[in-house]
């Protein structure tokens with residue numbers, strides 16, 4: 001049955017107590033695919049996330065000449081062979097930051113002409129720092145600082161030292177780190193600018209490189225040196241996506257029930273792991289249980305939630321779901337350190353202020369965050385701006401407030417297959 005648009009978000013009838021097995025991490029899947037494409041032999045990505053962002057990554061690497069078999073749950077990748085099939089290729093970045101930022105440094109390593117473009121809004125998302133850095137490292141990149149652009153690779157990249165300003169996105173650093181070992185001189189990246197957001201994602205990149213035998217020196221602040229050398233083929237089991245766990249754990253908070261996310265890793269570089277601390281601070285009980293992580297909401301559900309004062313600079317992708325909970329909380333909240341999420345799938349600070357405000361919420365937008373004060377919320381349309389995490393925010397509020405209609409809930413397919421059906425099945 002097709003999903004109506006806007007979609008009436010289901011409201012909880014009572015405490016929801018359930019256990020969920022969530023799809024794999026977008027960030028881990030797309031890094032594993034890129035590293036497999038430049039590895040020294042075939043790799044396997046087990047329990048890969050099957051979603052728009054990861055299929056776009058598989059298509060992009062296929063366009064560059066890798067062989068990616070996405071037919072089962074475990075994806076196999078035969079690496080690039082040095083030239084683009086037919087000499088020319090087009091890469092659709094969709095709205096995936098990881099595709100737009102991680103694939104261009106790889107395109108320099110294959111001979112051929114590769115043109116990049118994406119969704120209309122993707123042309124607004126920042127990528128210029130990477131393009132400038134690549135030119136400095138010896139990759140022929142067309143003029144301009146945004147999509148669309150063309151890379152005319154020769155099959156080899158000199159590499160060397162680059163200075164970049166990664167204050168708009170950690171993905172600028174991750175992108176150069178991922179491909180750097182395959183550059184003749186490796187890569188030496190220095191960041192100059194305001195603090196880099198989303199640092200756990202850079203740690204994730206480094207950990208995955210080291211798992212594949214790449215030597216990365218991160219001993220100096222804001223500097224990363226990758227030695228030239230092979231990327232060994234690897235068999236990677238993808239963890240569940242902990243950032244996408246946010247709406248499900250929020251369901252426990254809103255309903256006063258208990259939600260267990262299966263297979264929550266004991267240690268991880270995923271930003272979503274911060275949900276344990278954030279939800280505890282809002283009044284939830286958080287505990288590790290045999291089969292995963294269990295969050296239990298306040299006895300009164302959202303009526304017992306505390307507001308939150310938090311700097312989300314490192315974990316900005318959690319901001320929409322956390323803001324939705326803050327809008328339901330009984331005391332004021334202040335979320336700071338997240339100016340960079342204005343450059344995500346949409347300007348998330350503006351979008352959250354407008355949409356929560358549109359339902360009656362009291363939200364004050366700041367250059368780098370939001371102040372959210374308690375206010376009664378009521379029925380209305382919650383617009384998503386093609387942003388999967390705005391849809392998550394809408395359904396969280398809809399779980400507490402009758403009559404919330406989430407526009408384009410299908411945009412969740414960016415990182416979660418059949419989200420609306422899965423969500424409805426739990427309520």
Ligand SMILES: O=C(O)C1=C[C@@H](OP(=O)(O)O)[C@@H](O)[C@H](O)C1
Pocket residue numbers: 026027028097098168169170171174197198201316317340
């Ligand atoms: O490298 C990654 O996989 C990501 C890095 C972060 O990007 P920013 O540094 O642009 O916030 C994060 O928000 C995004 O969802 C995924």
Ligand SMILES: C=C(OP(=O)(O)O)C(=O)O
Pocket residue numbers: 095096097098317344345389415
């Ligand atoms: C910022 C996000 O995605 P992207 O990888 O497109 O930057 C996100 O998923 O919250």
